[in-house]
Amino acid sequence: MPQVPLADYLILATVLFVIGLVGFLVRRNPITMLMAIELMWNAGNLVFAAFARNFGDMTGQVFVFIVITVAAAEAAISLAIVVMVFRHREDVDVDDISVMRG
């Protein structure tokens, strides 16, 4: 079976990371922004898994599991916060959420 070279994984992960970052910067809906952040977290996961496979070392894969678990907790908390904000106004657009200035 032909092996995919490590560099390809790293390039793919970097592309995912940049897509996530750009998505976060250009989108104005917090839920979409959170999805973009998930993409960045998973880009990191991909790098961990690729190196773990390359080294023949389990640590990187364990790290991936830990990141996935924390990401679930993070998603629960961030969505709860979005719901809390949404209850107090009709629309959620981060540009409108700016009582505080200065």
Add this chain to the structure above:
Amino acid sequence: MIQSVAIDWNVIAPVVVLVATGLLVLVVDLLSRSAPRQLLYGIGIVGSLAAFAAMLPLRGQELTTFGGAFASDSFSWPFDVLLLLTLTISLALSCLGKAEDGANPGAYAALLIFCTIGGLILAGATTLIGIFLGLEELSLALYVLAGTGYPRRSSQEAALKYVLLGSLASGFLIFGMALLYGSAGSISLAAMSHAAYAGGPLFIGGFALFLVGVAFKLALAPFHLWTPDVYEGSPLAVTAFMAVAVKAAMFAVLARFAYVVFGHDASALVPLWILAILSMIVGNVGAIRQTNLKRLLAFSGIAQAGYLVLALAGVGRGGVATLVFYLAAYAFMNLGAFAVIALIGNGDELHADLSAYRGLAFRRPMVAALMMLFFLSLAGIPATAGFIGKVLLLGQAMGAGPWGVAMAVALIVGTLVSFYVYFQVIWQMFAPADAEAVASDGNAAVSWVAVAAGAVGVLLLGIVPQLLLAHL
């Protein structure tokens, strides 16, 4: 073959005590819905003191557990003490009549305790997994705490901004950690020092992304944009906790990383020195126009984070002692200032506004004198902890080559600018009160204890610094 990892429970006793306290608070809250919130916070304070008692036998020992992934050593010990002190004072300030806790005191107290556990893990972490888990435990709980004043719009806004930008920073951190793992072939910081020695694009890229994540949590410029809004929107006791505990925990990580990974050669840390200089400029200049004390202290915190980096300049000898001393000074003066804000308004958010301090020196001379003490210490006037701390920082930076000197100059210029900021607050207290000044007659005993703790700390460290320095 599965290897069993021996766990030395003594080493993680403080963490275990805090976990038990957090769960106990939740159970008590569940069983008696009508329990007064002071009882729940009281349990938290007792648990925090018990965790401190559990730490006493660990002092001066170099222990590790979880296969070397968690350390309790002379490095982590002082950071742990600062974290527990902050937890105690924040819980005490939460007891006040008008303090906000989202009408759910059990969850609120448990979250503050879990935050502190995250900080303890960060201070003892010697691998990337420990750093990641500690950081996320600290952050996830704080995202919720920022929103506990939620009928207030600014609190909702604080929670949303914090969770979005905090998760973004974690994204940088994870990607950076993955590259560091790739460069070192291991997640332990000790192994990373070899990779640092060899250099290479993987390590440099990984460290850069890691630094972005850490700088965000520390509110170093230019990653500080969330700080003023989150500090202003969060409930008062949470802001006090955020200002001190997060900085202490993150500086523990940064210092351990700097000393273990870059101990032999600090030249790769130049980006950190640049962030420090930027923070000193942005923090002090940004504070000038603020009329809300929480916001003003947020900008002050950005500048102080920049000062604290000087302790690591050149990764030289005595750096950790300097760092701990200034962090202790920072903790006492900030907790003291937040405690005064809580004291006069009985925990009310309105008293974060600078206008509430007009004429305070005539109405409540004792409170005004204490507030003045904390702000003089923030400015770095002799006989206060802030002065000794800045002298130590300058000494550390001057011996660390051209970048050290550049940072020392930035500290002096920043301090001069900050005189204007802090004296403005003091000036307000001596200005004649206007007719619509909000009443500021809060007098709760518990807030007096917090103020007194801050004042004693600031004066003791300012007049007899040997008390602490002899033990570092």
